Amino acid sequence: MLADELDRAAEAITGASELALACHVIPDGDALGSLLAMHELCRANGKPAVASWAEPFEVGHHYRFLPGLSAATKPADFPVEPDVMMTFDCGSPERLGSLAAPAAAARALIVVDHHATNARFGTVNLVDPDAAATAVLVRRLADRLGWALTRDAAICLYTGLVTDTGRFQYSNTTPEVFALAEELSAFDLPIASMSRQLFEEHRFEYLQLMSRCIARAELDRDLHFVATWVTQQDLIDHGCSLEETEGLIDIVRRAAEAEVACVLKETDEGIRVSLRAATSSDVSKLAARFGGGGHRYAAGFMAHGTIAEVYTALRAALAEDPPPAPGQ
Ligand SMILES: [Mn+2]
Numbered sequence: 001m002l003a004d005e006l007d008r009a010a011e012a013i014t015g016a017s018e019l020a021l022a023c024h025v026i027p028d029g030d031a032l033g034s035l036l037a038m039h040e041l042c043r044a045n046g047k048p049a050v051a052s053w054a055e056p057f058e059v060g061h062h063y064r065f066l067p068g069l070s071a072a073t074k075p076a077d078f079p080v081e082p083d084v085m086m087t088f089d090c091g092s093p094e095r096l097g098s099l100a101a102p103a104a105a106a107r108a109l110i111v112v113d114h115h116a117t118n119a120r121f122g123t124v125n126l127v128d129p130d131a132a133a134t135a136v137l138v139r140r141l142a143d144r145l146g147w148a149l150t151r152d153a154a155i156c157l158y159t160g161l162v163t164d165t166g167r168f169q170y171s172n173t174t175p176e177v178f179a180l181a182e183e184l185s186a187f188d189l190p191i192a193s194m195s196r197q198l199f200e201e202h203r204f205e206y207l208q209l210m211s212r213c214i215a216r217a218e219l220d221r222d223l224h225f226v227a228t229w230v231t232q233q234d235l236i237d238h239g240c241s242l243e244e245t246e247g248l249i250d251i252v253r254r255a256a257e258a259e260v261a262c263v264l265k266e267t268d269e270g271i272r273v274s275l276r277a278a279t280s281s282d283v284s285k286l287a288a289r290f291g292g293g294g295h296r297y298a299a300g301f302m303a304h305g306t307i308a309e310v311y312t313a314l315r316a317a318l319a320e321d322p323p324p325a326p327g328q
Pocket of ligand 1: 030031089114132133134164
């Protein structure tokens with residue numbers, strides 16, 4: 001069935017006069033990497049294409065080295081009624097932000113994604129929850145199109161692969177992941193500098209903000225739940241952007257006593273909640289109870305109210321179905 005969808009996607013791409021490419025809001029490494037890889041492959045193969053994501057039209061500090069960023073189109077200049085549109089790493093139309101409107105208006109919509117909770121909102125749904133990253137699906141699609149990879153595309157795809165597998169550490173790190181990593185690494189990728197920029201480098205101001213957030217983190221030993229939060233005042237006090245705090249959850253989730261980890265962030269649109277499961281819990285189900293989604297081990301949602309209100313509601317939901325101790 002996925003082979004059929006690959007055929008249909010390739011057919012739609014081949015027949016398109018222009019492709020309108022988009023990924024989810026506040027793009028992560030896989031969303032940006034998949035989007036920019038496809039844009040680069042379109043360029044290399046003479047297919048007119050535009051690439052964008054909804055406001056805030058910015059990229060996190062960790063992704064600024066990605067080739068092709070400067071060729072992205074502002075969301076305001078994105079086609080209103082695209083002929084063929086493609087979305088990357090996007091589980092639902094809402095995750096497209098303001099680009100949900102062109103997605104709804106497009107003649108054909110190719111959804112390329114690996115979220116199990118994907119709403120299959122395309123006319124073609126290239127959705128494989130077993131794929132470690134959307135980047136894996138972009139590679140398969142390029143193969144089906146007969147499009148050879150370029151070094152810039154390889155850098156973008158590797159970024160998607162290495163970020164969504166947590167540097168080849170999560171359980172989604174399959175033989176296919178290593179096979180693709182091997183193929184991509186043959187393009188003389190700057191592995192060491194990419195690793196530092198993607199995972200290690202932070203501004204000193206962020207390290208200090210992180211220390212404040214870690215200091216206030218709360219561990220509920222009965223619920224096996226650890227949580228902290230970031231307020232807008234924290235960002236002002238430390239001169240940090242919200243995007244910069246993306247990796248905070250990866251520090252919080254290291255608490256050995258916790259099965260579920262959480263970071264709540266105050267944004268202009270509401271409270272953004274990130275969830276992680278350590279071992280056997282499925283946080284995508286928890287996120288879905290609040291209208292969100294994601295993967296078994298990594299999920300999230302947006303909520304109205306204050307941090308305290310959302311935190312209380314989340315704890316109440318967890319108490320109804322308490323997660324086991326980690327490792328059980
Ligand atoms: Mn992804």
